[in-house]
Amino acid sequence: xxxxxxxxxxxxxxxxxxxxxxxxxxxxxxxxxxxxxxxxxxxxxxxxxxxxxxxxxxxxxxxxxxxxxxxxxxxxxxxxxxxxxxxxxxxxxxxxxxxxxxxxxxxxxxxxxxxxxxxxxxxxxxxxxxxxxxxxxxxxxxxxxxxxxxxxxxxxxxxxxxxxxxxxxxxxxxxxxxxxxxxxxxxxxxxxxxxxxxxxxxxxxxxxxxxxxxxxxxxxxxxxxxxxxxxxxxxxxxxxxxxxxxxxxxxxxxxxxxxxxxxxxxxxxxxxxxxxxxxxxxxxxxxxxxx
Amino acid sequence: xxxxxxxxxxxxxxxxxxxxxxxxxxxxxxxxxxxxxxxxxxxxxxxxxxxxxxxxxxxxxxxxxxxxxxxxxxxx
Numbered sequence: 001x002x003x004x005x006x007x008x009x010x011x012x013x014x015x016x017x018x019x020x021x022x023x024x025x026x027x028x029x030x031x032x033x034x035x036x037x038x039x040x041x042x043x044x045x046x047x048x049x050x051x052x053x054x055x056x057x058x059x060x061x062x063x064x065x066x067x068x069x070x071x072x073x074x075x076x077x078x079x080x081x082x083x084x085x086x087x088x089x090x091x092x093x094x095x096x097x098x099x100x101x102x103x104x105x106x107x108x109x110x111x112x113x114x115x116x117x118x119x120x121x122x123x124x125x126x127x128x129x130x131x132x133x134x135x136x137x138x139x140x141x142x143x144x145x146x147x148x149x150x151x152x153x154x155x156x157x158x159x160x161x162x163x164x165x166x167x168x169x170x171x172x173x174x175x176x177x178x179x180x181x182x183x184x185x186x187x188x189x190x191x192x193x194x195x196x197x198x199x200x201x202x203x204x205x206x207x208x209x210x211x212x213x214x215x216x217x218x219x220x221x222x223x224x225x226x227x228x229x230x231x232x233x234x235x236x237x238x239x240x241x242x243x244x245x246x247x248x249x250x251x252x253x254x255x256x257x258x259x260x261x262x263x264x265x266x267x268x269x270x271x272x273x274x275x276x277x278x279x280x281x282x283x284x285x286x287x288x289x290x291x
Numbered sequence: 292x293x294x295x296x297x298x299x300x301x302x303x304x305x306x307x308x309x310x311x312x313x314x315x316x317x318x319x320x321x322x323x324x325x326x327x328x329x330x331x332x333x334x335x336x337x338x339x340x341x342x343x344x345x346x347x348x349x350x351x352x353x354x355x356x357x358x359x360x361x362x363x364x365x366x367x
């Protein structure tokens with residue numbers, strides 16, 4: 001009797017433990033949580049549209065700037081001179097046009113009064129010259145507009161709200177158009193990339209609530225799943241030619257791939273110093289049942 | 292059954308080592324486990340047990356499950 005009771009008690013405990021252990025295992029392996037998440041932001045590489053010497057830098061490293069603030073100025077003088085030059089050229093073409101038009105009009109009048117006094121060819125030539133002069137004026141005016149645009153673009157402004165990062169340029173550096181001078185971290189664009197094991201993906205739906213715990217200060221932020229990446233690179237597929245080169249090794253130990261899931265942050269505290277690249281832990285709450 | 296949350300899946304930092312949450316669960320369950328063993332020993336209930344270590348193991352797993360369950364339900 002006692003023996004039967006002893007066996008029954010122990011077996012009941014063991015069976016319960018197996019069930020609970022199974023639940024623990026699936027909970028740990030399938031729940032959508034990851035310790036491998038990173039804060040990211042859009043980084044604008046600010047490059048000038050015109051080349052020239054940097055004559056002034058109006059910001060310091062890590063400064064917060066608003067959209068439209070002047071970041072740095074490139075050789076204002078040279079572009080102002082270019083505008084003067086283009087203006088003079090435009091005035092010159094203006095006068096050339098006036099002369100050609102006057103000539104053309106005079107020749108027309110002579111022809112109208114006395115057709116024998118002037119050759120029809122001369123009248124045509126002066127009319128064509130007037131047309132040419134009009135086109136030349138348009139050309140110089142367009143060049144003037146370009147010079148004015150270059151002058152405006154020689155003052156480089158912030159394209160977004162954010163922070164100056166890794167400012168290494170100095171006054172006197174030669175800035176080349178299209179080559180980045182400084183980086184601007186868009187402060188309105190912070191998001192989190194959470195790298196989830198592929199086994200956990202079925203539990204993640206677009207729009208699910210996400211809790212983001214930063215490694216810095218254990219700050220907890222709220223977020224929403226914005227979408228999951230639909231492709232990662234295949235490290236075993238070597239490129240070269242059109243044909244796939246398949247690695248003949250089969251891995252006995254297979255690691256679940258990590259798929260990036262993008263999480264939009266919301267209600268960011270104003271005093272929180274977020275930096276792109278920070279580590280975070282992310283737990284995704286189950287999606288509410290569809291109503 | 293509770294939903295996964297940061298309460299159970301938070302990471303623990305120990306001198307620069309970032310431990311997985313499972314270590315935290317195992318550690319948290321040790322306290323009630325020690326208490327339960329002491330109680331069972333005192334009350335002599337081990338008399339009704341077939342293999343003492345097997346039961347201890349089962350009790351420990353049950354306690355870990357209980358700790359995690361409380362963690363998921365406690366903060367929703």
